[in-house]
Structures are given as structure tokens and as C-alpha cells.
Amino acid sequence: MKRVGIDVGGTNTDAVLLDGERVVAAVKTPTTADVTSGITRALADLLAAAPTAARVDAVMIGTTHFTNAVVQRRGLTRIAAVRIGLPASASLPPFVDWPDDLAELVRGEVVMLEGGHEYDGRPIVPFDAAGMRAAARRFREAGVTSVAVASVFSPLDPSCEEQAAAILAEECPDTAVTLSHRLGRIGLLERENVTLLNACLLDLARKTARAFIDALRASGIVAPLYLTQNDGTVMLAEVAEQYPVYSFASGPTNSMRGAAFLSRLADALVVDVGGTTTDVGALRHGFPREANNVVEVGGVRTLFRMPDLLSLGLGGGSLVTLDPLSIGPLSVGYRLTTESRVFGGTTLTATDVGVAAGLLDLGDRHRVADLPGPLVRRAVQRIGAIVEEAVDRVKTEAGDVPLVVVGGGAFLVPERLAGVSSVVGVEHQAVANAVGAAIAQVSGEVDQIFQALPREEAIARASRIAADRAVTAGAARDTLRTVEVEDLPLAYLPGNSLRVRVRVVGEIAAGGP
């Protein structure tokens, strides 16, 4: 089975062709401001290197585009927010606890309406459908393009959100609607936050996904296009464009999974040195160690499961001054190949320092020959110390562990580090993210109410359904593992009702679904 994996990073766009377990070809091109032409170029380069890439079973794209949009506050849409639940939860309105700059950028009209449910399924008060209709008409007048709707206890009873969506569809049919019960579970503020983020990313997601599809078509490759999600699984691009929040942190997940795949190590630390940032994380049993509890994206609380990473403002494109010595966090990013010294520019970057120190051969090394040797060595030492400290902070066990180094800036990591048994370099390390995207997994999920069954039996039955769905979607049965089990008794329904949610993931089976 052949797959193309593409990683669109802030600095580089990488593409690989994988045939089974073998990396057939790998290319690296600069990310472009429009993202798409970078992908077009990467695919053209890949086809030139390996013409067989035209006939593959699947193309997987991993992108940090949506996370970056939130973090860098660009490309976001101003949205309207509808909270249904008054008189409950009135003192903490939507966008509470958001960073001011982000809230000011995306917060349009905020509407709080009566309605919502109790934990036992009773309505708090009747849903204010008239208020919803009046708000929908205001949205239409104001030209609102995207609305986020969150109702109290909607994961137990989504009817208020569904009624709101129906009214919005009647009154402003061109407006996109994100409903909270589709994205999250119990925990109103965090679920609502994810809904708001999704709503303000929808425009960008639709444009980006369409551009990806166009770029693929233009390249001549005919294969289904998937986008990778934050848990290392994939979703068809047409579906993924409705849920951009699910791709948050897929970049680090891909690079860590790629590192595990390339190094054949299941338990190790991983350092991914990109152009702008360095991420340090830990692999356990071949998967990224996940962060506990609340994860913030661009300063917004969510309940997403994300790799537990330490991010540093250090990369191949980091701005460097030698005297006095300073490194990063600003970076030339994707302009590395025009602005850095070795490429004829005037900006001194970590890459220039690496070339001057003889750590790599890139561009024109004569352009950095004038840098004073002692100052270059001091800069290299400082970079090594920064990485060493970060690795130490991520370690949770005593004893030395192996460290897998990936990413385009891997040359910045010293060959020996305290607390590390060996620094492991791997073939294709510069494109580990794209490899991780190519080996992304398939999931199966069930979210269903079971009646008159003991809890264990209900969970077992749900697990079997989820496993079957994963296999139908293309997973190999012997690689399946359960990543999520959640059950919630529904006291208001008769007959010992239990809502069970199970999520199972597995490797893509050879030969496809």
C-alpha cells in the first residue's frame, strides 16, 4: 500500500512517498504565504523524484495552519455566539477568560437565551425560540457568516441546539453553524470555547481544504485526500473542513509518530527542531505522551487531548545576534531561503551559525566566513544548553533515555546531552512530520444509548461496534487499541439507560478498506 504524506509547517512543506514501511522518496520545499503553491511545488518535486507517486492509495496532509491562525490571530472570522441556558450560567458569558486581543478580533454579537437542560433531562426553562428567531434575523441583517451555539447540558440532550440550528437555517441559510454537542462533552465553558474557535476558523478551513484538493488534482495524483487530526488519525478533507479544531496539534503528533516509525523506538524522548520552534515530547509505547487536563490553544481553555509538549522559540530560522549573544524567539520563518546570510540575505539566523560552525553545509558558506570563531562556538553552546534544559524538563523518569532528533533544524542538537543515553539520528529525519502524516491511523467511534444492560456489557458491546467501524474504515484489526471510554447514566430514561462513548484507533491495513 502506497501513501503520500505531506506536512505543511510554518517554514517548510515536506512530502514523502511511503510504500508499506519504506520511505521511497522525500522532498522539502519552503512553505508559501498562500500555502497551496507550496503543496503544488512539493507534489511536483515528489513526482519528479518518484513517478510512482501518481498512483497511491491515499494522500494525508498534516497542517498547523489552523492552530497558527489562532495563535497568530490571523485569518479568523468575526462570529456570533449563542448561549442557551438562562437563567443559569448568566454571570460567565461566552468568551469569558479569553485573551482580550483574540476576543476583540472574533467576538461579534453575543446572545444569551433561556433554555437548556438539567442533568436529568428536564428543561431548565422552555427554550426561547422567539428570541432565537429575532437574533437570527439580526445576524442576517449584520451579515454574520458563522455562528457558534452552545446549550447547557447539550451532550445529554442536544434538542435546544438543534432547534436553534433549524431556526438559523430558516432565517439565515447562508450562515455556517457550529453546534457544541458535536464537538465536546460535559463542561460548558470548555465545550463552548471549542465551538467558538471552530466557528471562527470555518471560513479559513473551507478555503484551505478546497485549495488542498485543487492542488492535489492539479498535480495529477488521483487518491482520496485526508487531513490528520490531533490524535494521530485522519478524516476525509470534505469532512475535516467542518471541524478545523480537530486538527489542532496534529503537527507535533505527526512528528512524534514519525520519529517512532523512523527510529523503531517505542519509548524515547523526541526533539523536533523546526524553522521557528522546537518541540520536545515523550514517546510511550510508540505514541506521544498526552497532556493531562486542560489544554490551552492560543490562550483559550479546551478539553482536547494533545501531546504533552514543551515548545521553545528556537529553530533553524531563529534570529541570532552574536555580541551580545541572543537567540530567537523571532524567526525569519519560510523566508529562510531569501533572508538568511548563507542564502544571500542580510539576517543572521541559527542556520547561518550552524553553517559557520561546520554543523551542516547549506547555501554559500563563504557568506558567513567573516563570523568570529569564538562567538560562533559560544552561540552553538548556548543553543545546546537550551535544548538540554528543555529535554531535562520533559523527562519524568530518572535514568538516561534515548533522544530521537527530527526536523529540519536537527543539526542544532548536540551529539551528547546530560540525562540522554544516546542522541538518535534517523534517516529522513528532516521530514519526520510528513512520514507521521503518511502513517496516520484510522478510528472508529460509537456514541450510543444502551438500555437494560450491566455497565460492563454495555461498554463491551460499544467497544465491539467501534472496533468494527474502525476496521470498515480501513484499520487492521490486530492493531486496534481503545483510546477513549466514557459512560454516563441517563437517570431520566427508563430501564437503566447508559450513554456509552468508545473510540478505537488502528493502523491502516495493507490493501485499504
Place this chain on the structure above:
Amino acid sequence: MRPVSLAEIESLAIGAWILGTGGGGSPYLALLNMRRLYRAGTVVQLMDPMDLADDALVAIVSNMGAPLVGQERLTDPRTIERAVRMMEEYLGRRFTAVMSLEIGGGNSIQPFMAAALLGLPVVDGDCMGRAFPEAQMTSFAIHDLPMYPLTLADVRDNAVIVARAESWKWMERLSRTACVAVGSIAATCKAPRTGKEVKECGILSTTTKAMRLGQAVQAARRAHRDPVQAVIDIERGLRLFTGKVQDVARRATEGFLRGTATLEGLDADRGHAFRLAFQNEFAVGWLDGQVRVTTPDLICVLDTVSGDAVGTETLRYGQRVTVVALPAAPILLTPKGLEHVGPRAFGYDLDFTSVFR
């Protein structure tokens, strides 16, 4: 009396969540309310209980209900204010100060929310020194102080006054029934206390204790030291188990969140299993099937990396956590205290043996 800074309330939220032993509800939402109130110019005063006149009247406030419900129906200062006002109307007297029923969890901040709107000071103390699920599980109950009247306010225009109750159990039953009826979450003002009663029967200085606990965790994080160890050091606690959440069974019944959680050992505890039973708060812990710890010793489940408390409603499959025991207030360990808050009070036929003996 001294002003409390918002930074101290931030620390209080961290410390109180740890003392909540899994229950009491995350203080985060109450903290968000306080940030909004402070941003609007509010400053709450903290009062040393020893400065209370014997005949002063203190409002004992708490948000009552299932923590899971509090994640959706978010706490609102106006509801707790209404419960206190209702009590003043019923008594025909004004309060001198407000005090927390329980320092564990969100109820540590409820008096600050009430105080902000009422213009009253907060007394440094509570009557549990932690969190407990039921009305009779307080130092005031252990001292046989009267348990009535009680006022209960809902977000809708519903209000209940329990004028009399024959016993603490009856007060618990009556108020719990009203609480369940309004959706298993309500703001309550418990039986008012005189300054003398607070000084003699309260668990004092727990507000500032929780603030110091939170500050210790914050300091450890800033210095990249182990925050779990910082908790153990400052409270003279005991590390019981380090592992990963393997299974959580939860059910919301009779206004409580009950259930069990199973942890699979990691690091030094690899190959061992720890089981926790909870009724809002963690009540009993078993190591490999043997009872290891029971209430009223504080059973705290902390995020192994951040040191943040993990609540019974936020426990999730796969979380890496450390179980820590902290010592309980001495009044809870007396024979009378154990009748109210020992394992048998939670339906476990076990004798209490403190892990600290």
C-alpha cells in the same frame, strides 16, 4: 481585617482544589467570577476569626449539589447573595461577616463572591478543613450546634427556607430533596453562627492555609520543582500511589456524584493497582485490594506533572495522577468526629486507621 488581593484568590483556588479531595467542585468558575468582580473594582476584606465579637452573626455559605452539574450550570454570585439576603430577612438581623462551609473546592470562594456583592468581610476559616458531601459532616455538627434554619436559592425564582429540622440527617434530607428538585445545584446559607460559636467550634485559618498551599504549588512550578512534592512537604502529607487512570464509573444519584476509579501503577508502582471510591469526594482507597486510606484523612488525586488537583468529575481515562494523603483537622479524628465523617458515615464497614499514625 485586611484586603485580599486577586493574586491571593488565585492561589486560594489552587490550594482549595487540592483540599477538596476530588469534590467541592473546581474553584475555576468561582475564580472567573472573582476576576470579573475585581476587574470591576471590588476588593474583599479577610477577617481573623479572633476579631469576631462573641455576639457577631456570621453567614455560613456554600453552593450545594453535584460537581458534574456545576460544570454546566455555572456558579453565579447573585444566587449566593440571594441566599444570604433571604436569611437576613428571615432572621430580621444583619450579618457581620460571611464564612465558608467547606474550604475544599469552589466553596472556598463562595463567601468571597457573596462578600463582594454584600459588602461584608470573609472570616478566615471553615467547618470542614476539606470538602465533604453532606450537611452533618461539619465541625459545628460534631459540636452539636443547631442545624437550622437554612435558606436555599435557585437561579429561577425558587427559594426554600428549612425552618426547623429534627436532626442533621433530617436537615440533610430536606435540603438535599429541595436541591435535587431544582437540578442538583443550589446556593445555600446554612444555620447562622455567632462569633463565639465560630471561634470555639469552627476550623480556623483554613482560608489562609489554602492560599499558602496554592502559593507553594505555584512556587514549585516556577522553579521547575515537583509540585506534588511541594504539596506533600508543606502539608506533611504522604505519597500513596502514582499511576494512570484505567477506568472511571460514575453515576449521579440523589444529588451526588458516586462511583469508582481504578488506577494502573506507573514508575515505582508498576504492577500494582489502586482503586478509589467516591461520593463527590474520594472516600476510600484500596491498594491491590487492601484498604490503604479512608476518610477523614484527605485523599487527594493530583496531576503528576502540574500538581493540580483532579476532581471526581474531571477524572479521565489515561490521566497520569498521584494519590496523596494529607492530615485531617483534629476535631474530625475524635470518636464523635468519626461518627460524622469516618468510613461508616459513607457506608463502608471499616474502622478508621489514619495513614499518619
